[in-house]
Every structure is written in C-alpha cells, then in structure tokens.
C-alpha cells in the first residue's frame with residue numbers, strides 16, 4: 692500500500708497519457724495520491740482531479756515562487772476552494788530564495804496569509820522551503836504553525852533542522868533525492884529521523900529516483916525511495932510502506 696503524499700498530476704508533462712497513467716497506478720499498489728497545488732491555475736486543475744478520481748485528494752495553496760501573481764483578496768478565493776471535502780491541506784506554501792523574484796517580503800506576506808487560512812480551516816500545511824531555512828523556521832515558530840501540523844516537503848536541510856521540525860510534530864517528506872549518489876546529507880537525516888515522522892512523496896513529474904533520474908517521475912517509482920529508506924534504516928521495506936502510509940493518512944486526516 693503506497694501513499695504518495697505529494698504529486699503534481701496537473702502538470703503538462705502528463706497531458707498525453709494522464710488518464711491511462713492514473714488508472715494504472717492502482718495496479719501498482721498506489722492507494723492514495725495527494726495532488727499539490729502551486730498556483731491559482733493548478734488549484735483549479737487540482738479541484739478537477741479530485742472530482743474525477745476517488746483515490747486522489749488535493750491541497751489548495753500558492754507556491755512562494757508564484758506569489759507574485761496574487762492580489763489582495765485572493766485569500767478569499769483560496770478559502771472557498773479549500774473548503775471542499777477532498778482538500779486535505781494548505782500548500783504548497785513557504786519561502787524560496789533560490790531565485791531573486793518574487794521579493795522576499797511578498798513571499799513572507801503570502802506565507803503568513805496562507806498560514807492564517809490553514810488555522811482558520813483547521814487544515815495541516817505542506818511547506819516548501821528552499822535556501823530559506825532560518826526565515827522559514829522563524830515564521831513557523833512566530834505563527835505557531837505547529838498547531839496545524841503538516842509536512843516539510845522535499846526536506847533538504849541538515850539533521851539539526853530536522854530535529855527542530857520533528858520536535859514540533861511535523862513530518863518530513865522524503866522523495867527521489869534520497870536515492871541520488873550525492874545525497875549524503877539527506878541519507879544521514881533519514882537515518883536519524885524516526886520512521887513515524889516520515890512520509891513518502893514523488894513531487895512528480897520532477898525528482899525521479901535512481902535509476903530514472905532526469906526522467907518523468909510518477910507514483911509507481913516511489914518504490915525506489917522506499918527501498919532506499921529501508922536500506923538506510925536496515926528494516927524490511929514492508930515496514931517502510933506500512934508506517935509511512937499510516938503517517939500520511941493521519942497527517943491528512945483521511
């Protein structure tokens with residue numbers, strides 16, 4: 692039983708064979724998928740996917756790199772969409788300082804506004820944080836986001852940072868990156884973090900695991916991630932599937 696806690700099946704990379712691929716996932720032991728919104732456009736597409744497929748749930752939210760498109764009042768639109776029964780979290784939201792745009796103030800402003808939305812609707816959050824470790828942690832503490840719970844998606848920081856998040860009750864999203872040869876730091880983090888704090892994710896179509904690195908990713912390839920985690924922790928892979936599945940169900944309240 693596989694629970695892919697973070698996928699982007701709205702992406703154009705799936706336009707040619709989306710239907711066939713999604714139907715086929717059930718034959719590959721994929722029980723649940725959460726489709727993650729990242730912009731106003733993908734929020735709409737997520738709402739379509741959760742209507743069409745019973746095993747797909749969704750999130751509503753705008754990725755930090757897309758916050759430049761937002762205008763005052765958009766939080767009301769997001770709130771209305773997030774009130775759908777199959778919307779299980781607010782995300783992906785956060786801070787991304789890899790590119791200079793949008794301005795950091797804009798990203799922080801919308802991060803806080805979307806945290807407010809999660810609190811109001813009592814939903815967990817899916818956090819995206821890249822090259823912004825200190826500011827992300829500051830806002831999460833200031834806003835007491837621990838009350839919402841949720842996941843730090845595609846976790847990429849050090850062990851010490853992982854400890855801070857799991858102490859607050861967050862889960863860490865682990866995906867294809869853990870299979871990469873140069874992922875020494877992340878492998879150490881996975882060894883350190885208890886399995887009951889880890890959820891599996893693809894971030895598909897991105898971040899396909901080895902031996903498919905660079906190719907289009909999908910939820911069936913998550914088995915390479917599970918195998919890698921089992922190897923790092925020296926436990927049976929069935930244990931990785933079972934615990935991470937329970938974690939994701941609990942986190943998203945499904």
Ligand code: NI
Nearest residue numbers: 697727783894
């Ligand atoms: Ni993502």
